Amino acid sequence: MGKSSEIKLIGTDASHFASRVKFVLNLKSIEYEYIVENLACKSELLLTLNPVYQRVPVLVHANNPPILESLVIIEYLDEMYPDVHPILPSDPLDRANNRFWASYIDNMFIPLFEDLRKTLDKEGNDVVKKQISERTQLLEEAFVKLSKGKAYFGGDDAGYLDIVLGCFLGWVKFVEIYNQLKVIDEVRTPKLQEWANRIWSHEALKDVIPGNETLMNFYMMLQVHKPPRVI
Numbered sequence: 248m249g250k251s252s253e254i255k256l257i258g259t260d261a262s263h264f265a266s267r268v269k270f271v272l273n274l275k276s277i278e279y280e281y282i283v284e285n286l287a288c289k290s291e292l293l294l295t296l297n298p299v300y301q302r303v304p305v306l307v308h309a310n311n312p313p314i315l316e317s318l319v320i321i322e323y324l325d326e327m328y329p330d331v332h333p334i335l336p337s338d339p340l341d342r343a344n345n346r347f348w349a350s351y352i353d354n355m356f357i358p359l360f361e362d363l364r365k366t367l368d369k370e371g372n373d374v375v376k377k378q379i380s381e382r383t384q385l386l387e388e389a390f391v392k393l394s395k396g397k398a399y400f401g402g403d404d405a406g407y408l409d410i411v412l413g414c415f416l417g418w419v420k421f422v423e424i425y426n427q428l429k430v431i432d433e434v435r436t437p438k439l440q441e442w443a444n445r446i447w448s449h450e451a452l453k454d455v456i457p458g459n460e461t462l463m464n465f466y467m468m469l470q471v472h473k474p475p476r477v478i
Contacts, residue, residue, distance in 0.1 A: 261465030266414035
């Protein structure tokens with residue numbers, strides 16, 4: 248195993264995918280060098296290390312080939328550093344359920360927020376908001392089941408799904424502010440609201456979830472480089 252000082256993370260501050268890796272590195276007390284990438288003008292380093300997707304995060308560990316994609320990186324770090332704050336549950340069925348819901352979050356929940364950005368008409372906008380509300384309710388039910396009455400998806404402390412969903416809370420709050428939408432609240436999703444409050448105050452997540460100004464700058468970059476289709 249390489250030394251922790253040999254780890255480099257390439258990311259951008261507004262990326263919840265990069266935030267996931269930062270969260271895990273903090274939970275495991277792993278030192279690393281953080282290299283900020285400008286996705287509006289991608290560096291030669293990023294294009295060389297991730298020529299297929301050309302996106303962050305990218306983890307470089309010593310002289311090994313780069314590790315790509317946030318969920319892959321999380322599991323890699325968990326296997327390389329298993330003795331400090333295990334991320335995935337030890338039970339195979341619990342691991343399978345965690346991976347299922349991580350896939351749900353990445354493929355069924357988070358993309359709706361990009362759909363909301365791209366949907367300009369009110370009727371279509373309302374449809375997307377309804378879908379966000381319904382899928383958040385499913386996450387509430389998943390939390391109740393998977394947490395087994397404890398504080399986090401992972402039990403007594405943050406685990407795999409806390410990382411996967413928790414690092415998206417900055418964007419959730421951003422969308423709530425600018426779209427007159429309440430995604431997580433104490434009425435519809437009371438357990439998820441309590442969980443979100445705990446995640447926000449987690450010591451290992453301090454300075455990891457980007458602030459509103461960082462997200463607004465990234466959002467404006469998206470509007471320029473990936474504008475919503477008008478027709």
